[in-house]
Structures are given as structure tokens and as C-alpha cells.
Amino acid sequence: MEQEKPHILSFKSQILILVVLVILTLMAVGVTKLDLGAFSLAAILILAAAQVFIVMAYHMHLKFESLFFKVMVISLFVLFIAVLFVTLSDYIFR
């Protein structure tokens, strides 16, 4: 088994991540003020997905893990989307 070296984020980059997350949150709030119709939901989801990505990459340390874990996490999302698709195939084509 390969040995990983411990990795600690610097204080500066921690602050940067926090700022980015806060800005994204404010943007999500701002989007609701604009009248985009059905697109406002899509916009909020895209912003939320960006936040999820940042949290997983940095706070959950995925950016610094081995390829194996990245593949596992990505395949988990693929599985989740597949399950969602199969469930929705019932509702859309009913």
C-alpha cells in the first residue's frame, strides 16, 4: 500500500475558500430577486453544485487524495444519477 503524506491547507487558502463559498451563497440569494422564471431554479442548483464541488474538493480533501478515491466518488455520483434516471423513467413515461 502506498504511503500518503499528510496535507494541511494554509490559513490563507482556507479564508479564500470561505470567501468564495459566501459569495456563491450571496449570488444564490441574489438570483431569487431576478425574475428568471424556470431558470431561477436551474441557476440556484448550478450555484449549489459549485459549492458542493468546492466543499468536497477542499474540506473533504478529495483534491489531495489518490486517483482511487476520486474514481470511487465520481462513480458514486454516476450510480446516484442512474438510480434517479430509472426512477424518473417511471414518472416521465407513465
Add this chain to the structure above:
Amino acid sequence: MSEFSSSPHQSYLEVRTRKGIWNWLLTTDHKRIGLMYLWAMGTFFAVGVILGLAIKLELIAPGKTIMGAQTYNSFFTLHGIIMIFLIVVPGLPAVFGNFFLPLMIGAKDVAFPKLNLLSWYCYMAGAVVAISSQFMSGHSPDTGWTFYAPYSFKVASNVLPAVLGAFILGFSSILTGLNFIVTMHRMRAPGMNWFKMPLFPWSLYGTAWIQLLATPIVGITLLMIVAERVLKIGFFDPALGGDPILYQHLFWIYSHPAVYIMILPAMGAISEILPTFAQKSIFGYKAIVVSTMAIAFVGYFVWGHHMFVAGMSGLSLWLFSLMTFLVAIPSAIKVFNWVATMYKGSLNLETPFFWAASFIFVFMIGGLSGLVVGSLATDVHVHDTHFVLAHFHYIVFGGVGFAFIGAMHYWFPKIYGRMYDRFWANVGWVFFFVGFNFLYGTMFYLGIMGMPRRYFDYVEKFHSGNIVSTIGSWVMAFGLVIIVTNLIISRRRGALAPANPWNGRTLEWQTSSPPPLENFEVEPVVTKGPYDYN
């Protein structure tokens, strides 16, 4: 010997580091935790069996025999909850997985021993919540173990605690699964690469991934029920604008993979027993590994076959039926490889071998009848009838039960360092096997005739089939009593067992019986495949 002592030569059963019962309740030894699961499950199982016998006795004649409809409905609900959530889902991984996984890969313990103990407490807490939830609402538990909306929401308020119980139990599964995955990634003995790992650990590996990925769905369902109950957001209840079929989707997205959580370790145990008693390498090692992972993956996309007549869309019906047929392939491959393992072996006709061979027989019946319920046309006729009861009892009791009892007889000398009485073990097997087939075999016939399940009363034409089935249940219970009595007596009084009574090749047989606290006195080094008899 001082009161608290431990030396590397002592067996794990003799080690005392605390006072009395705390040696068990606070232990982090994977072997003792495995036995704690065994005792807890044995107790729950006894209750489940008694409920099952009472149900069969009630069905011996139409109309009221020994209990009223209300009692009957509560009995089959509790029977289902206990058997599914407390026994067959966690069964083999928790008992034999905990005990033998580290031994079989040459490790001292699992990766996180304290987490392992926490899993046991989660299991006990989940068991208490799941069972007591059924008595909380002041209404007797009669929703069936599936808690289908909206019946369960209308008549009883216990769905929330029941799903919470399933979630806590699922948490215990998640922790155990996580523990096993890390153990297998990190703690294999030197020289044991992935394809030198025995098949029981492989099956636990597949199982552990399903546990990790399927159980969160129970959590999602739980949250949705809370939102519906508290915030009145309609998800499932048509009175609030919800869709009862969504509940069935969510329930089976978890509960169908749970079937594979049950059966994969059972297949793994059979794959251990057969080579040892054939004194021969297993046939098609890699094919069995690949089919294990294929079942784990494809098993994820077949849940909809529980809902063929619920009013799903045409596309979904098509998709789910096809996937269900495809999941039969890896199971068939396993059966062929097991039978081929017997070919030109030197078959040692001991009790575990009989259980393994009869496992293949009942598992084939269960699996092949699964084709009938997986096919759209025939499922319309047999869905929710006794045919389905027969099918899944052949799989979860025939499959998991036979594998569990077989594994118990296989590993008993290693666990307790004693042999059981072989004559009575075989007698018990004969009664169990014969009774089992009369009990559940007749249900196929009843189902094709059209007798629905969960029926307290039935029309006269189903009478003769039910009499045969009920008598079968007595024969099977008699066999079970012989088996359990024999094992309990032999635990203390049986002849001392040697380290390797069956001439097995996997690592657990290379240490003393019972094993010392840290499993191996010298760390084993692996150079050959797991079933090398050359």
C-alpha cells in the same frame, strides 16, 4: 492464573481483562463481537420462528384456528420485521464476517475495533427501536414489514419510528461495511494480493459496498416522512397530494439491494465449504469473483420488479424485467462453478458438505422461481400470492439459512475449539431439509392456484395445500431443535477439536482452535492461492 490475565498463547475465549460480563460488553475483539451478534440474533431468530410456526398453525384450516385476524396480522408483520431487518440482512456479515474476515486475510483484528463494537450497539439499539415502534402507537402492528403508504400512514402512526429503526440498523451495517472495506484494503497479510484473497472475504467486499451505497436511501425516505408528517408536504399520502408509488420506489431501492446484502455472503460461505470438502481447488475462482461484483452492481437496478402491477410506466416495466433476468446470469455462473468443483474431487461427506449441497438445490429452486416472478406476464398472475412467499423463503431462508447453518457447522470447531456430534447434526439436517421443502414447496402450488399472501382466511380449495405446508413447518422446526441443541451442548462438552479438522487451506485453519486473542502467533505470509491443494 490471576484474575485479569492475557498471554499470547491463551485462546480468545479465556482472555479476561475486565470483570465478568464486561469482558464481552466492552470487548473490541472481532471474534467476541461476532459471537455477541450470534447470541443476539439467535434470540431474535427464536422469536421469529415461533411467530412463523403460529402463522402456519393458524393457516392449517380456513377460518379462525388459534387466533383472530388482528393477532395474525401483527404476527406476520413482526415475523417479517425480525427476520428481514434483524437476521438475514445483517446475519452472515455480522457473525461470520466479523469472526472470520480478519482470520482469513491474516490480520489481527478489523481496521477499527472500537467502531466495530459501536456497530453492535447500533444493531441492538436499532433492534429495540424497530420492535418497540410496533407497540408505540396503541394500535397493534399490522402494516406488514413493507409499511406501504398510505395504509401505514392512515391506521398507525408507527411508520416514522419503524423507518428510524431500519435506519439505525442500516447505520450498523454501514459501519460494519466501512470497517470491512478498510480492513481488506489495508490489512491483508504480506503476499496476499486481491486475487489470492479467499471468496468469503470477496463476497463481504461486494456486500460492504452495497451496504454503503444503498442504506442512505433509507435516510432519505426517513427525511421525507418527517417532512410529510411535520410540514405536511405531500410525498406519499394521496390526501396531501403525494404519490403512494413513490414510497414503494424508495422502499425497494433500498430493500432490493438488501436482498443481495443477504445472499452474497451466503454464496461466499458456500464457496469456502465446497473446496474444503472436495479437497480440491475451487472451479473458476475469477469467474466467481467477477460474478459477485456483477450481482452487486446489477442488483442495484432491479427494484422495480416488486411493482409490476402497481401501475408503473411501460418503459420502466420493460427495463426492470430485463435487468431482473440479467441478474440471474451471475447467479447461474456461480451454481455451475460450485457443481464443477465437486467433479473429480475427493468428497468428504460431513455435515457442512450436506448443507452446502442442499444449499445449491434450494437456491436453484429459489433462483429459478425468481424467473417466474421476474417475467412480466407470469408476475401479473403470481404477484402478492403464496408463490412469491415460496420464492423468497427459498432464497432468504433456503439460501441464507442453509448457508448460515452450514457455515456454523463448518466453522464451529474453530469458534469453540470443540466438535459437535456428527450423527445428530446429520439427523437434524435431514428433518430440516425435508420439512423445509414440504413447508415452502407447497406454497408454489398454492400461489399458482391463486392464494394471495397475508391472508388470515382462505377459500376451501386451498385447504389441502395448507395442511401439507403446516405439517412441513413442524418437521422443519423439529430438525431445527435437534441442530441447535446439538450445537449448544457441544459448545462445552464436545470432543476437543484440532486446529484444522477438515484439512482446509485458508488462513483461519492455520491457527489454533479456538484462536488466540491476536489470531496468529506468527504473522502468516501468503505465497499461494487460497485453495491450493497441490
Add this chain to the structure above:
Amino acid sequence: MYSNASNFAKGVDDAFLLIIGISVFFLVSITIAMIMFIVKYNRKKNPVATQIHGSTTLEIVWTVIPILLVLLMFYYGWKGYHPMKVKAPENSLTIKTTARMWSWSFQYPNGRITDSLYIPLGKPVRLELNSPDVIHSLYIPSFRVKQDVVPGKPDVMWFIPQKLGRYDIFCTEYCGLQHSFMISAVNVLSDSAYNSWYKDTTTLAVTAKTGELPGAKGLSVLKKNGCLACHSLDGSKLVGPSYKGIYGRTETVVSNGQEKQMKADDAYITRSIYEPNADVVKGYAPGMMLSYKNAITEEEIKQIIEYFKTLK
């Protein structure tokens, strides 16, 4: 097992025979192989095992053959099922079917309501399924048809009866206490017998005549809503209290966990129909009855009360 009682029976039975035939073949041949191996290669006869690790050819053979077989079985399953899901023919006889805890009711185009199904031979029948309470499932074993009746989601099923006779109808989705008593029957009549049954208005006439009698309308409301599945008219105890002598009787009821005496007057009876779990007569389980607010009007409750007054 070929019953051929409906137009779908053959497709289902064909799939059955194919799957069971293949299954029995594999079950028997593999079991025989196992027994032969046990006889031939046990330790006494064959003390030393021959080490065989596997065979790629065999693995491919026993992967490909089962795949072809299951695809064949899948196809026959689909073929037998597909006709059930196509739209019912235009000339179908449409019958409004209601499943409730724990009885069936069938309403014909002329307004007649029955608790068992009467249909003419050889004519397509289309059932419009509805449930006011929980999920039920309409199952006619001889016809090889089954469809869940999901509340809030009206569905249809159809079939053509092909044999005269009386066949069982079962509920196959667990729906509570009396689930196994939710049994009814299909009566397949010849065309002429059906027509005279259909036109037979004597029962309607009787209702019309006795309509003059106090309470007759109330009784038909009770029958229409399946009340008598749980409440007897003769004083015997079923799931709920008997209607015999109910009007004006003083009952001990449990309301919010408190016991109190209540007189069964107009207000009490209305409340018991609209909010059945508010005051439950002592000795009976709460939660067994659902509100009939959407099913029974206040006018109908007045008729029921008139009828109760006659049940001394």
C-alpha cells in the same frame, strides 16, 4: 392449468410453461449431476482429488447459453403482458369499480351497483379502478389479471371473458384487518342472461317501492359505502359496533384518552362518520375507520339516521 377463461390467459400460461419447463430441466439435470458426483467421487471411492482450476471455454459456454435463454424468457413474458396494457377496445363495457376497506363495488352504465361483478361472455370489459382509502389490488386468478388500485391515481384494466362461470376475485394488496375477507366474484353470463339481468329492474323497483318505507334509502347508502362489512345489523360484534338499536343508545366512548358517556344522537352519528376516531366506543380499536367526509353527504346521513331509528 390452461383455463383460457380470459383473452390474456393463454399468453400468461405460455410464458409459464416456457419458464417452468426450462427451470425444471436445469434443476433436475444439475441435481442429478450433483448426486452422481457425490456417489462417484466420495472419499472412499476417490481418495485423491484431481486438481482442476477452471476452464475458460466452459465459463463462456455457461454464460452465453443462460443469456440467450433468459432473453427468450423475457421476450415471452413481454409478449404475454403487452396486450393487457394496450387500450381497451372502443366497444368495451365500462364499469366503475371501487375498492374500499373491505369490500368491492361495481357500478354499471345504467347506474346499478353490485358487490360482485356481472359481465357478458365474449365482450370486452373495462374496469375503471378507484380507491378512496388505501391501496387494494384486484385479482382474478382464472383470468390471469391483477392490477393495484391506488388511491389518488385512477387506473383501468380490461379483459374479455371467454368461459361462462363464476370466478373468485381476491384483494392481493394488504389493506388491513379484513384483507382476507375482501373476496368477491365475477359472474360471466351468456349474452341473453346478461341482458335480462341488466334490464332487471325488480331490485330497483323494490327499492323504489320500499322507498316509501322509513329508512330504506339509508340502508342503500350503507350498502353502497360498504359499511356493513364492519357493522352488523343483528347485534353481533364485528370490527365496529353493531347498528342494532344504536340510535339513542348511551355508549361509553374514549375521546383523547378520556372515557365518557355519550348518547348516540344525530350529532354523534354525524361526527362518527366524518371524524370516526374522535369518539371511539370503548372496546373497539381506534384507527380502524377512515373519514367518509367525501363519500357521504349530510343529506345521506339524515337517511341513515332514519334507517337506524327502525333498527330496534
